[in-house]
Amino acid sequence: METLITGSTEMEQLVLLLSLFALAVFLGVELITKVPPTLHTPLMSGSNAISGITIVGAIVATGSGGEAGVLVQLLGFVAIVLATINVIGGFLVTHRMLSMFKRRG
Amino acid sequence: MNLVIVDLSYLLAALLFVVGIKGLTRPRTAVRGNMLAASGMLIAVLVTLIDRNVISYEVIALGIAVGTLIGVLMAKKVQMTAMPQMVALLNGFGGGASLAVAAASYLAATAGTIGVTETSSVISQTAMAMAILIGAVTLSGSAIAFGKLQEILPGKPMGFSGMKFLNLGLLIVALVAAYHMISTEPGPAVGAFVILVIIALLLGVTLVMPIGGADMPVVIALLNSYSGIAAAAAGFIMGNTVLIVSGALVGASGIILTQIMCVAMNRSLLNVLFGTMAQSSGDLIDADEVYAGKVKSSTPDEVGMLLEDARRVVIVPGFGLAMAQAQHAVRDLADTLESRGVVVEYAIHPVAGRMPGHMNVLLAEAEVAYEQMRTMEQANPTFSKTDVVIVIGANDVTNPMAREDKGSPIYGMPILDVEQAKTVVVVKRSLSPGFAGLPNPLFARDNTLMLFGDGKKAIMDLTTAVNEAA
Numbered sequence: 001m002e003t004l005i006t007g008s009t010e011m012e013q014l015v016l017l018l019s020l021f022a023l024a025v026f027l028g029v030e031l032i033t034k035v036p037p038t039l040h041t042p043l044m045s046g047s048n049a050i051s052g053i054t055i056v057g058a059i060v061a062t063g064s065g066g067e068a069g070v071l072v073q074l075l076g077f078v079a080i081v082l083a084t085i086n087v088i089g090g091f092l093v094t095h096r097m098l099s100m101f102k103r104r105g
Numbered sequence: 106m107n108l109v110i111v112d113l114s115y116l117l118a119a120l121l122f123v124v125g126i127k128g129l130t131r132p133r134t135a136v137r138g139n140m141l142a143a144s145g146m147l148i149a150v151l152v153t154l155i156d157r158n159v160i161s162y163e164v165i166a167l168g169i170a171v172g173t174l175i176g177v178l179m180a181k182k183v184q185m186t187a188m189p190q191m192v193a194l195l196n197g198f199g200g201g202a203s204l205a206v207a208a209a210s211y212l213a214a215t216a217g218t219i220g221v222t223e224t225s226s227v228i229s230q231t232a233m234a235m236a237i238l239i240g241a242v243t244l245s246g247s248a249i250a251f252g253k254l255q256e257i258l259p260g261k262p263m264g265f266s267g268m269k270f271l272n273l274g275l276l277i278v279a280l281v282a283a284y285h286m287i288s289t290e291p292g293p294a295v296g297a298f299v300i301l302v303i304i305a306l307l308l309g310v311t312l313v314m315p316i317g318g319a320d321m322p323v324v325i326a327l328l329n330s331y332s333g334i335a336a337a338a339a340g341f342i343m344g345n346t347v348l349i350v351s352g353a354l355v356g357a358s359g360i361i362l363t364q365i366m367c368v369a370m371n372r373s374l375l376n377v378l379f380g381t382m383a384q385s386s387g388d389l390i391d392a393d394e395v396y397a398g399k400v401k402s403s404t405p406d407e408v409g410m411l412l413e414d415a416r417r418v419v420i421v422p423g424f425g426l427a428m429a430q431a432q433h434a435v436r437d438l439a440d441t442l443e444s445r446g447v448v449v450e451y452a453i454h455p456v457a458g459r460m461p462g463h464m465n466v467l468l469a470e471a472e473v474a475y476e477q478m479r480t481m482e483q484a485n486p487t488f489s490k491t492d493v494v495i496v497i498g499a500n501d502v503t504n505p506m507a508r509e510d511k512g513s514p515i516y517g518m519p520i521l522d523v524e525q526a527k528t529v530v531v532v533k534r535s536l537s538p539g540f541a542g543l544p545n546p547l548f549a550r551d552n553t554l555m556l557f558g559d560g561k562k563a564i565m566d567l568t569t570a571v572n573e574a575a
Binding site: 009013019026027030036037038042044046048050051053062072073077079082083084089096098099101104 | 353439
């Protein structure tokens with residue numbers, strides 16, 4: 001992937017990404033402290049599904065062509081399978097759990 | 106495809122994850138939140154597929170097909186009681202995926218292939234080493250956690266007293282290998298890469314092995330966090346913003362849940378990870394002394410009469426309730442009582458189930474309305490106004506020693522103050538101790554009645570008794 005801002009050095013890029021990471025951690029902390037205990041299990045399975053975002057990395061690693069070698073393709077395949085299980089299994093089971101939470105009446 | 110559009114789509118996906126998690130802060134908006142997060146994922150995947158770096162699709166299509174099949178089967182088949190195992194597996198898969206992506210990137214860099222990483226810079230190599238280390242620990246650690254929860258492996262702590270030194274040694278070897286991997290050109294350092302993978306996998310095993318079954322909620326939450334951090338590390342390899350943001354969100358989520366679980370057990374994370382529960386030395390509390398002559402056994406009819414006159418009843422469920430498959434029986438009893446004008450609520454201790462929020466899901470499955478589920482903080486001030494508390498399959502979380510006995514190993518653990526109610530009914534098979542291995546003076550209190558027997562049958566007998574009295 002090319003650098004987002006043309007002409008920026010690699011170190012500047014790193015600082016940018018680290019800032020993004022730090023801000024996202026703070027945002028996550030703020031959001032998740034507001035999730036009630038009742039929903040903690042769906043939160044965990046749902047966040048599992050979100051961490052399946054590695055599938056994006058797996059697709060790039062696998063799809064960049066066969067010249068990278070069989071082992072790379074194999075690892076990419078494993079990564080895609082595992083990440084897809086996370087995404088599909090995670091979102092579906094979260095949906096199943098959340099659908100059970102009903103209100104009175 | 107235009108790179109700006111790709112990056113903007115990733116931003117949109119990340120925003121949808123944030124809005125999705127925000128939806129999870131309320132039961133009413135939670136289903137929609139989950140769907141928003143899922144649509145964010147769909148956008149991220151579709152945009153990546155039409156990325157110009159991706160030129161071959163056969164392996165990708167096969168991988169997605171296999172993963173989808175397994176994912177759908179797992180999500181449809183899993184029992185709600187087995188949810189901790191499912192989450193442990195998903196944590197492990199997440200870590201494994203990040204490990205595989207990092208390893209693939211490293212080997213591609215070794216082969217000098219352009220595409221995965223255009224530069225084999227120190228930064229992306231550091232990120233690879235981090236993703237490999239954390240991903241591998243998450244993968245093997247989750248496998249052990251799954252084994253313990255599924256009872257394939259013994260739940261009791263396994264290891265020896267010097268285990269933490271072994272772990273420290275393994276970590277040092279892993280870090281040295283990682284340093285070698287980072288500071289050397291990819292080609293010659295392949296040996297260090299292999300050592301890092303193997304040692305990190307081993308470290309995951311030796312870290313989780315010595316942790317007992319009762320502490321698994323903490324371990325699952327922590328591994329949840331690791332799986333997020335591993336994904337973020339994988340994001341740093343490629344400078345991929347959506348991976349970094351979502352990894353950070355999941356990492357934060359896992360850490361907070363870990364913290365909540367530790368507070369609920371009054372233990373530090375270090376104590377959970379490296380110290381087994383404090384052994385009460387010498388002056389063990391004698392169960393006979395606590396119980397002798399003071400435990401009153403009751404019958405369903407007697408308790409049924411109490412319930413008939415009650416205006417407010419609180420049910421305290423523990424994992425024993427789920428083990429006895431008694432959730433529906435409890436709901437039936439609650440319905441019966443409510444039809445007679447009794448107010449019924451459920452008081453749920455944070456560690457009542459086997460993972461954060463597990464008991465709430467088990468009750469929701471039995472169609473208990475979520476407004477009736479009370480947290481410890483909400484429930485404790487109400488016990489003094491409660492006529493009957495029914496404790497089912499819960500033990501340590503009601504033990505007054507946590508509040509009163511400074512020498513007790515559970516001293517300081519927040520508990521449900523059930524004994525403030527007019528009458529406490531404890532449904533239990535015998536007087537055997539809970540996870541902490543301690544006698545519970547609650548059972549010997551003047552206002553406590555023991556209803557011995559199988560949880561499900563006892564509750565059904567109670568429902569019958571209340572109905573007959575009508």
